[in-house]
Amino acid sequence: MKSNRITNLLGIKYPVISAAMTWVTSAEFVAAVSNAGGMGVLGPNAGQKEKASSAEDMADRLTKEIRIVKELTNKPFAVNYIFPMGGASEDPFTNAVFEVLVKENVKNVIAIGHGVVERELKRLKEHNINVIYRDLSPTVEKLVEAEKTGVDALIVTGYEAGGHMSDFKISTLSLVPQVTSLVKIPVIAAGGIIDGRGAKAAFSMGAEGVYMGTRFIATFENPASIETKKAIVNVKSEEFIEFKSGAGHLRTIPTEAGKKALELINQGKPQEAYKYYGEGFKIGMLDGDLVNGTVSVSESAGGIKQILTCQEIIEEIVQSIG
Ligand SMILES: Cc1cc2nc3c(=O)[nH]c(=O)nc-3n(C[C@H](O)[C@H](O)[C@H](O)COP(=O)(O)O)c2cc1C
Incomplete structure (x- = not known):
């Protein structure tokens, strides 16, 4: 497939990104996605079995995980970056992640929040880190505002998405084309995308990349329990x-x-x-x-019928997009 603004920004072959997901990412999983030509993202508690006892402990664990990713791949990857929320001007965990990113020379973050925090964006950009912003309760207006702050790209998340869901029930099909009509920076679509057909739909709505969580949990490389993966494969969309x-x-x-x-x-x-x-x-x-x-899980989990490898998922998408 041809390169586009997302592949160029991130230096990746295919614009397919595995989502940051608390507990269910690890260095091995992230490297598998990156080695298959997409981009893996280390989420909170990546590679861990127990919660960190402090911000310093979390930073040590994240450093170790990043170093394992670097041993397993020389391809780009990203780290989840949580903007301070609830009116806080800073957060010790966010500060600790920032220090790790700088020390480990990490190039990309998927930043989440309820609005871009200018202080955070400024210091990330001072270190030439690509900032892809994903709003947790996105609306067209919020994302138009986010573009003005100078983030490099937007992830536009529809209500179908797994994880923390938006306060607004706006689907991917509704939100993505409205946002791509109004912003100039590249857009990555998220929420309910599990295969090439969904990716193709996202691209036809103006997205230049896809960000997928649930589909990548049901992979051989994901650290989720096998029972969980089977539950995803067996669930029907009306049962949630x-x-x-x-x-x-x-x-x-x-x-x-x-x-x-x-x-x-x-x-x-x-x-x-x-x-x-x-x-x-x-x-x-x-x-x-x-x-x-x-x-x-995603509302589309009912359509996930098999545990696959990360490479199989990415290849099928790339073939569909053409
Ligand atoms: C189990 C689970 C945990 C998640 N945890 C996080 C998280 O810690 N940080 C984050 O930015 N997004 C998190 N997400 C959201 C994903 O990053 C992504 O936006 C979402 O999975 C995309 O929708 P999909 O599941 O339909 O592909 C999580 C999603 C899932 C399914």
């Missing part, structure tokens, strides 16, 4: 449960913990519900406990 929690909207395969959380939220007991979904991602996705954990 969805609820609005303190941590945003969540869609999960209907595990016992997910059902209990939904019940408690419906009873107006969000605090009690939290104990069922708070640590749920790790328990459900990494440990594979489909009773006590949650399995956060």
